[in-house]
Amino acid sequence: xxxIKGVNDFVIRFANxxxxxxxxxxxxxxxxIFRMGIPVSPKNIxxxxxxxxxxxxxxxxxxxxxxGRRGGVDAVVCxxxxxxAKDIRDLEAGGYCIYDNTKPLDLRMVRDxxxxxxxxxxxxxxxxxTQARQRQLFKNVIYVGALAALLDIEFxxxxxxxxxxxxxxxxxxxxNIHALELGYQYxxxxxxxxxxxxxxxxxxxxxxxxxxxxxxxxxGAIYGGATVAxxxxxxxxxxVVEEFEKYCGRLRIDPGTGQKKxxxxxxxxxxxxxxxxxxxxWNGARAFTATSGxxxxxxxxxxxxxxxxxxxxxxxxxxxxxxxxxxxTRTQQSDVLAAxxxxxxxxxxxxxxxATPKECFDMGALSFDLADRLQTPVIVLSDLxxxxxxxxxxxxxxDDSRQYDRGKVLSATxxxxxxxxxxxxxxxxxxxxxxxxYPGTHPAKGSFFTxxxxxxxxxxxxxxxxxxxxxxxxxxxxxETAKSLVPAxxxxxxxxxxxxxxxFFGTSTASTLEALDxxxxxxxxxxxxxxxxxPFSDAVLEFIDAHDRIFVIEQNRDGQLRKLxxxxxxxxxxxxQALTYxxxxxxxxxxxxxxxxxxxxxxxxxxMRRQTAGVKP
Amino acid sequence: xxxxxPQFRHPNLPTNELGFTRQHYEGALSTLCAGCGHxxxxxxIIEACFELAIEPHRVAxxxxxxxxxxxxxxxxxxxxxxxxxxxxMPSVATGANLANREMIYVGVSGDGDTASxxxxxxxxxxxxxxxMVYIVENNGCYGLTKGQDSATADVGSASKKGDPNPYxxxxxxxxxxQLGATYxxxxxxxxxxxxxxxxxxxxxxxxxxxxxxxxxxxxxxxTPQSTKGYEFVREHMEATGxxxxxxxxxxxxxxxxxxxxxxxxxxxxxxxxxxKEGADSVRDRDAALRAVRxxxxxxxxxxxxxxxxxxxxxxxxxxxTVKTALRDLGEADLCPGSQALTNINxxxx
Numbered sequence: 001x002x003x004i005k006g007v008n009d010f011v012i013r014f015a016n017x018x019x020x021x022x023x024x025x026x027x028x029x030x031x032x033i034f035r036m037g038i039p040v041s042p043k044n045i046x047x048x049x050x051x052x053x054x055x056x057x058x059x060x061x062x063x064x065x066x067x068g069r070r071g072g073v074d075a076v077v078c079x080x081x082x083x084x085a086k087d088i089r090d091l092e093a094g095g096y097c098i099y100d101n102t103k104p105l106d107l108r109m110v111r112d113x114x115x116x117x118x119x120x121x122x123x124x125x126x127x128x129x130t131q132a133r134q135r136q137l138f139k140n141v142i143y144v145g146a147l148a149a150l151l152d153i154e155f156x157x158x159x160x161x162x163x164x165x166x167x168x169x170x171x172x173x174x175x176n177i178h179a180l181e182l183g184y185q186y187x188x189x190x191x192x193x194x195x196x197x198x199x200x201x202x203x204x205x206x207x208x209x210x211x212x213x214x215x216x217x218x219x220g221a222i223y224g225g226a227t228v229a230x231x232x233x234x235x236x237x238x239x240v241v242e243e244f245e246k247y248c249g250r251l252r253i254d255p256g257t258g259q260k261k262x263x264x265x266x267x268x269x270x271x272x273x274x275x276x277x278x279x280x281x282w283n284g285a286r287a288f289t290a291t292s293g294x295x296x297x298x299x300x301x302x303x304x305x306x307x308x309x310x311x312x313x314x315x316x317x318x319x320x321x322x323x324x325x326x327x328x329t330r331t332q333q334s335d336v337l338a339a340x341x342x343x344x345x346x347x348x349x350x351x352x353x354x355a356t357p358k359e360c361f362d363m364g365a366l367s368f369d370l371a372d373r374l375q376t377p378v379i380v381l382s383d384l385x386x387x388x389x390x391x392x393x394x395x396x397x398x399d400d401s402r403q404y405d406r407g408k409v410l411s412a413t414x415x416x417x418x419x420x421x422x423x424x425x426x427x428x429x430x431x432x433x434x435x436x437x438y439p440g441t442h443p444a445k446g447s448f449f450t451x452x453x454x455x456x457x458x459x460x461x462x463x464x465x466x467x468x469x470x471x472x473x474x475x476x477x478x479x480e481t482a483k484s485l486v487p488a489x490x491x492x493x494x495x496x497x498x499x500x501x502x503x504f505f506g507t508s509t510a511s512t513l514e515a516l517d518x519x520x521x522x523x524x525x526x527x528x529x530x531x532x533x534x535p536f537s538d539a540v541l542e543f544i545d546a547h548d549r550i551f552v553i554e555q556n557r558d559g560q561l562r563k564l565x566x567x568x569x570x571x572x573x574x575x576x577q578a579l580t581y582x583x584x585x586x587x588x589x590x591x592x593x594x595x596x597x598x599x600x601x602x603x604x605x606x607x608m609r610r611q612t613a614g615v616k617p
Numbered sequence: 618x619x620x621x622x623p624q625f626r627h628p629n630l631p632t633n634e635l636g637f638t639r640q641h642y643e644g645a646l647s648t649l650c651a652g653c654g655h656x657x658x659x660x661x662i663i664e665a666c667f668e669l670a671i672e673p674h675r676v677a678x679x680x681x682x683x684x685x686x687x688x689x690x691x692x693x694x695x696x697x698x699x700x701x702x703x704x705x706m707p708s709v710a711t712g713a714n715l716a717n718r719e720m721i722y723v724g725v726s727g728d729g730d731t732a733s734x735x736x737x738x739x740x741x742x743x744x745x746x747x748x749m750v751y752i753v754e755n756n757g758c759y760g761l762t763k764g765q766d767s768a769t770a771d772v773g774s775a776s777k778k779g780d781p782n783p784y785x786x787x788x789x790x791x792x793x794x795q796l797g798a799t800y801x802x803x804x805x806x807x808x809x810x811x812x813x814x815x816x817x818x819x820x821x822x823x824x825x826x827x828x829x830x831x832x833x834x835x836x837x838x839x840t841p842q843s844t845k846g847y848e849f850v851r852e853h854m855e856a857t858g859x860x861x862x863x864x865x866x867x868x869x870x871x872x873x874x875x876x877x878x879x880x881x882x883x884x885x886x887x888x889x890x891x892x893k894e895g896a897d898s899v900r901d902r903d904a905a906l907r908a909v910r911x912x913x914x915x916x917x918x919x920x921x922x923x924x925x926x927x928x929x930x931x932x933x934x935x936x937x938t939v940k941t942a943l944r945d946l947g948e949a950d951l952c953p954g955s956q957a958l959t960n961i962n963x964x965x966x
Contacts (some may be wrong), residue, residue: 035966209965219961225951227943228715230708247961251953259939261950263715265932268741272708275701275738279712282699283677283720284944287712305702395962398955404948438944439677439697439713440720447674449690451700460645461690 001113002094005196008038008063010074012151012197015087016140017080019051024165025140026057029147030390032157033061034210037202041067041510043389043586048235048328054083063202067392068511071588074197077143085109096195098143098150117191119146124182138179145183152194154201155184209357209395213386214290216357217316218243219396220364221288222251225404226314228287229264230276232295235328236384237318240290270295274302274315281312282450284409284438286368288314293322293335296342303377304343305452307475310425310434312371312378312407316364319383321584330584331384333506334556339379340534340564346472350378350482351534354386355509357393359532363487365398372407374482375433383555385507385586408435415445424448425471426457432478479535486533489540492516494525500600501547503540503576505531505561508553508587515592524600526551534564541569544576551579551596555587634670642667644694648687654806654832654847655685655754659692661809662723662752665816666693669864676721677713681706681735684761685727685754685832693723704735707742710749711932717942718933721820722749729759732768732787739789743796743825748931750819751827753789754806756834757845764837775842776834788913790923793827794906799929800826801905802922805850806833814862814889815922821864823884824929831918855912857921858893883927891922899925 004010014029016022023044030042041060047053060070075096078084085108088097093113099105101118110116121142125135148155159177166172187193217240221229231241245264252261267273273289280287291299296317306313319335321327339351350370352363363380371378415422415437422445425434434457437446448459454468455461462468492513504512509530516528529543544550544565552562559578566573579595581587630638642663647656666676673695680686682703689698701709710724731739731753742751757770766774769789770782793801800822804812812830819826831850833839839846844853861874865886877890879899889899897904905924912919939946 207962209962211965219958223952223958225946225948227946227951228712230712251957252951254939257939258937260937261939261943261946263933263936263938263943265711265715265745265936267708267711268737271705272711272738272741275705275708276712276715278701279679279699279709279714280716280944281712282709283713283716285712285716287716301702302705396958398952398958400955402948402952437697440674440717443672443674444695447695447697449698449700452702453700 003115003196004074004092004094004096006074007198007200008061008202010197011058011060011070011072012075012077013059013073013087014057014077015080015083016055016057017082018047018049018053018055020140021137022055022057022079022140025144027390028158028161028165029144030059031161031210032148032153033059033199034205034392035157035161036154036199037205038063038199039065039067039205039392040210041069041392043069043385045585046329054080061199063204065204066510066514066589068509068514069586069588070514071590077147079139079143088114096197098146115195117150119143119183119186124186128182138175141176141179142183145180146187147183148180149184149187149193150191150195152198152200155180205392207395208392210390210392211357212239212388212390213354213357213360213382214239214318214388215243216360216393216396217290217364217380217382217387219247220361221314221368222247223361223398224286224365224368226286226288226368227262228277228280228285229262230267230273230280230287230289231264232267232270232273232291234270234292234295236320236388237290237292237295237316239388240316240318270298271302274299274313277315278302278306278311278313281371282439286314286372288316290316290318292318292320293338294325296335296338300342303349304345304347306377307343307347307349308345309450309452310375310436311450312375314367314371315377315379317379317381318387319381321582327584329384331507331586332555332582332584333381333383333508334560334582335381336554336556336560336564339381348479350374350376350486352378352380352487353505353532354380354382355506355530357386357391358396360386361396366487369405370485373405373433373485374478375407375436376478381506383507408433410435410437410441410446412442415442418445421458422446422448423457424459425455425474427474427477431481432474432476433481483535483537486535486537488537489532489543490530491543492528492530494527495520496525498525498527499548500525501527501529501543501550502553502596503529503531503543503550503561503565504553508555511587511589511592512553514589515596518589518593519596522597524597526596531561536565536569540565544569544571548575549577550575551577551599553579553587553592555582556580557582633667635672637667637670639663639667641695642673642693644689644691647691649684650836652835653684654756654830654834655688656691657806657809658752658754658812658830658832659688661812661816663692664809664813665820668813669817669820671721671820675719676723678723678725679706679710679713680725681727681730683727683730683759684834685725686730688754689725704730704733705738706730707735707738707747707751711742711745711747714747714749714932715938716944718748718938719942724749724751726751726753728753728755728757728767728769728789732789736787740792740796743793743798743827745932746797746799746824746929746935748823748933749825750816751825752816753827753829754832755789755829755845756832756838757843758834758838760834760837764834771844774844775840776838777836777840781842788909789829790827791906791909794902794909794924798827798924799824799926801924802827803829803831803918803920805831805854805920807847807851808854808920811856811860811920814860817862817864818860818883818889818922818925821862821883821885821887822925822927824926824931850918853916854918854920857908857919857923858891860892860922861890863888863890881925881927889922889925899923902926
């Protein structure tokens with residue numbers, strides 16, 4: 001029988017029932033490997049439910065640093081009878097199935113090409129613990145202990161993690177370590193340890209951190225000076241505001257009075273959430289809201305107002321699988337078009353596409369500068385994969401000399417010194433951006449009326465078509481200015497000259513870069529360009545011009561970024577091949593490799609009729 | 618209707634404590650229909666701000682969409698205004714207020730804007746006890762789209778179109794009382810003597826001050842069969858009692874009448890004197906609700922100050938925010954710096 005072997009290079013999946021406390025045990029497993037200096041990439045695959053449904057935790061361990069999903073599973077920890085048949089079926093040949101053998105395995109599930117490793121978890125728990133909840137919780141810790149033996153995880157690292165996890169609840173430390181030992185001893189006594197797959201201490205993690213993108217976005221908002229947050233709970237964005245509140249509670253409390261230098265309002269719906277943020281920004285604060293697809297739809301009208309009335313505002317959209325309620329706990333990159341053109345009429349919004357927690361932090365902070373500078377909404381498009389999973393990332397960094405860019409705002413003194421009449425929508429320096437004033441600045445100067453209706457350069461209501469068009473054209477001028485201010489794309493050149501390229505963004509990045517490496521081994525070379533913002537800067541156009549065939553990799557059905565590129569950059573659609581994956585799990589390196597390989601062979605990645613719909617050959 | 622406002626003003630126009638004349642509190646020329654109740658409400662807001670000597674730039678005017686929501690252009694031209702989207706004034710006002718607690722927020726809305734499309738936002742701004750004045754210019758119809766019934770139209774009331782409204786009316790004062798508003802009043806655009814002190818009291822109140830002003834639509838809903846027309850309201854309104862507003866600085870020279878039966882000291886030290894009949898306290902929410910319903914049952918419209926709680930905690934107090942306006946905080950207050958970030962990074966290792 002084949003046996004999968006590998007040191008620091010395998011994928012293990014935990015199949016659990018949600019609400020049984022498996023998450024913290026599984027996190028401990030991933031963290032222990034991370035602490036051993038080995039790059040690790042855990043993905044939580046959870047249901048839209050609180051208790052009783054299947055949940056999975058897939059951990060990729062790879063000391064070459066590939067952190068995207070690879071595809072395939074080498075070992076599975078089967079803790080859920082509901083999903084067990086499929087969990088075993090999905091295992092790679094030669095892989096390992098770790099299961100609870102208190103009861104004999106259903107013979108229909110037996111495969112002769114994988115290794116079964118039975119642990120009598122229920123029986124151990126029955127002997128050791130009297131309370132049902134204890135039995136449930138410790139079962140998870142016991143299998144982590146067994147994995148330590150089976151995979152060679154340093155037991156001391158696990159003990160340290162238990163100590164940290166229960167800091168302040170010290171009496172829980174000993175029982176948890178005992179549970180780890182129970183599993184560890186059982187595995188040692190009954191199996192040859194370690195297995196063919198195992199870990200070994202490395203020093204390749206360096207100073208990197210393991211954190212969720214949503215926490216990084218929240219910290220970006222704090223460092224970027226956001227003081228007001230309006231929000232409405234929606235998975236997977238909820239933890240952005242929860243983390244914002246948590247860190248504000250530590251970092252933004254006035255030491256003298258205990259009062260808060262921030263305000264969070266849980267609104268009645270997403271309309272109010274963004275209305276609140278817009279109201280605060282209009283009044284000179286930095287404010288944001290966080291949401292996901294359905295919330296973005298609801299916020300559309302307000303986004304149009306902020307675009308047209310030129311009020312800065314920041315929106316963090318943590319995308320999930322749509323349309324409608326879709327798969328609310330699965331990931332996608334499917335709000336690109338909805339965000340780019342949110343609202344009726346001719347609107348367009350600045351988008352930022354982070355790919356790592358560090359970039360969530362950087363773009364989180366940057367979004368407030370951009371919104372103030374451009375006086376327009378800035379939408380950061382993250383997703384569930386980045387937002388809610390622990391992602392390996394460069395550490396967060398802040399330059400203490402950095403000043404906030406509050407954009408063009410006139411003070412009372414500047415208003416007094418102004419020679420001509422103040423025109424809120426008068427472009428005095430040709431970049432399409434006009435000076436604004438905060439309410440309450442000056443007793444007699446600088447006041448104006450903000451409105452979603454057409455107005456002239458002096459903010460006076462008008463239905464004059466010329467004045468309306470002048471304003472709309474100026475907004476386009478401002479859009480041009482934005483191109484030079486948003487983050488530039490990131491080039492990943494091939495090692496050999498090539499006329500093939502790939503365009504990608506956000507959480508498709510790690511898997512794409514790995515796929516390019518895999519293809520290189522087959523002597524297939526493609527240049528890569530990671531898009532980091534909309535509007536697209538000139539470098540994006542130059543990349544497209546420089547290549548004959550370009551795959552646009554994205555996690556949605558319709559190739560939304562591709563459509564945006566075609567429409568905005570006037571590209572021949574046949575030049576851009578859609579490479580899409582949208583089943584709700586993060587895209588894998590193997591999928592991208594296979595799709596590019598077959599796409600290169602002349603076949604289309606996506607069926608022709610969908611690819612070329614509406615295009616006459 | 619004139620389209621050009623004469624610039625001439627009498628040289629001896631009275632000034633307030635700040636040295637401003639009423640002219641300083643005016644806005645652009647109204648484009649509403651001649652005789653529209655809303656213009657009277659604008660005039661009452663101007664009068665109240667003038668008399669209280671409020672610096673106009675300290676006021677932020679916020680509205681939604683509709684005839685009423687256009688009016689902030691027509692008063693306090695030296696204040697910033699924000700004509701937002703339909704029914705969403707309360708959320709914009711909430712955000713604006715959170716950004717800067719030092720200003721005065723005046724929201725103007727209509728019955729369509731508040732009782733229909735914006736009912737949810739109205740309810741939640743009320744619950745939060747947002748520190749603002751929320752005025753509904755209530756004419757029972759959608760004026761800007763030519764007279765459809767609104768959700769505050771009484772059963773049987775008929776507008777110019779002639780069909781009696783078959784649906785139950787939403788009583789915004791009753792709703793505000795139920796939702797926890799801390800200052801609730803109803804008035805009539807044609808009764809400036811009552812409306813001006815009510816607005817002054819609302820401006821001085823700390824918390825959510827709601828005034829439902831019946832403000833007839835002369836073009837579409839001023840018919841004899843309408844319960845929101847001038848004729849019906851004049852004949853059927855009943856006041857809870859006269860009210861005097863005594864600003865804190867004017868205690869000694871104020872021209873209030875003696876003989877009041879109730880006195881309420883507001884958060885800022887100003888005082889409301891009420892000349893009410895009956896024993897019910899203006900601080901009794903349940904009594905206010907009973908009175909509104911009882912009058913409605915009798916086909917009467919109860920006006921005046923219905924309820925006030927001067928000791929309530931407004932949103933900033935509930936949230937525990939710093940006294941400084943959040944928008945005035947800079948990097949030193951807001952950015953925790955690189956050392957804190959080093960510690961945060963370590964917590965993720």
